Amino acid sequence: MNHSREIEVEGHIIDSGIMTRVFDRIMDMGGDFEIITFEVGKKKVDPSFARLRVFAETEEKLDLIMSELHRYGIRLIEADNVRLLPAEADRVVPTGFYSTTNHPTSIRYNDDWILVENIEMDCIIKVDPKNSRAFCIPLSKLRKGDYVVLGESGVRVIYPERPRETGMFEFMHGQVSSERPSETIVRKIAEELLKVKAKGQMVALVGGPAIVHTGAGDALATMIREGYIDILFSGNALATHDIESNLFGTSLGMNLKTGDLVTGGHKHHIIAISEVMRAGSISAAVESGVIKQGIMYECVKAGIPYLLAGSIRDDGPLPDVITDVVEAQDAIRSHLGDCGMVLMIGTLLHSVAVGNCLPSYVKTICVDINPASVTKLMDRGTSQAIGVVSDAGTFIPALLAALQHQKETSS
Structure with a gap:
């Protein structure tokens, strides 16, 4: 497998089952992985950290694996700014648009991480360049000329962790x-x-x-x-x-x-x-x-x-x-x-x-x-x-x- 990328994941990734999901998804999709660093939190309140190198036979398959892992909160070592493209017409998304999860999401825009507002699943991220703000909107609200986020590059998801409180x-x-x-x-x-x-x-x-x-x-x-x-x-x-x-x-x-x-x-x-x-x-x-x-x-x-x-x-x-x-x-x-x-x-x-x-x-x-x-x-x-x-x-x-x-x- 000649194609690879390094990823990181941090938080309560063990007791929340996130690491298991990441390993399973890589293997289910025909990829492989190498654990570079794995630091386990010593106490219940301490987060853990892992750095992996993910391998795949082709760049296309690696892209698909990265797309799946993205929803578990993994991030690339070198994060790029998001790619934007204006909508060509009302309620018409650009090819390759990013489809949201319902987890808290940030995007890297002009080298800064900004929170996506009003997050919900299966929607679009619209960016307002004038105010450097990002909004989650349904397809019905997309208008011609709105700047839409493309792909997972520059998008960070915080996957929900197992609650720490008793209840x-x-x-x-x-x-x-x-x-x-x-x-x-x-x-x-x-x-x-x-x-x-x-x-x-x-x-x-x-x-x-x-x-x-x-x-x-x-x-x-x-x-x-x-x-x-x-x-x-x-x-x-x-x-x-x-x-x-x-x-x-x-x-x-x-x-x-x-x-x-x-x-x-x-x-x-x-x-x-x-x-x-x-x-x-x-x-x-x-x-x-x-x-x-x-x-x-x-x-x-x-x-x-x-x-x-x-x-x-x-x-x-x-x-x-x-x-x-x-x-x-x-x-x-x-x-x-x-x-x-x-x-x-x-x-x-x-x-x-x-x-x-x-x-x-x-x-x-x-x-x-x-x-x-x-x-x-x-x-x-x-x-x-x-x-x-x-x-x-x-x-x-x-x-x-x-x-x-x-x-x-x-x-």
């Missing part, structure tokens, strides 16, 4: 299991949530209609009223069935207390949408007394934002639902800047949508009764997510109880 993310980092002790998991999630709130960061909840169907609507409404949730991301279904349940005591026509289907109940969700249409909006329906309680009621009363993104399956939809998908993406992004934790409960599609917009350092917990849904979120790129296999009707009331208990014991 939820140390307890079950990267795990999906239905066999872990549920009471312990819920208690640790409550602890993490309160830590996030104490730092002045926001907690977002991504919720699906299963929250209402399983009878957890009252518990979520209480969490909102007591200030544990700062933003609600959802769709037409959660809001519609929440309003239906508070107008008729049903969800999709089923009595939530008895589990029996109600005669004519199949029309209840349409009536609920129509009543909100008559009022003009969810907030207007609350203020006029049409909606007297529930999740959406508490959102309006608490003044917390709720973003309802529509889909092709929606009835109605409610007047508050954003039916333009690009507009919905922008609305989600505009509310994620101060989030320290996101709870995703009972909705795969909305969880993936929000997860795609999240930086990897935001603590993310996905709760679903179907283990495959939790795994799919992680496989889609939200690798920082912790999966909890549980029913929404069990999880949310248990989380509320744990939050209230910890608040009482600490006061």
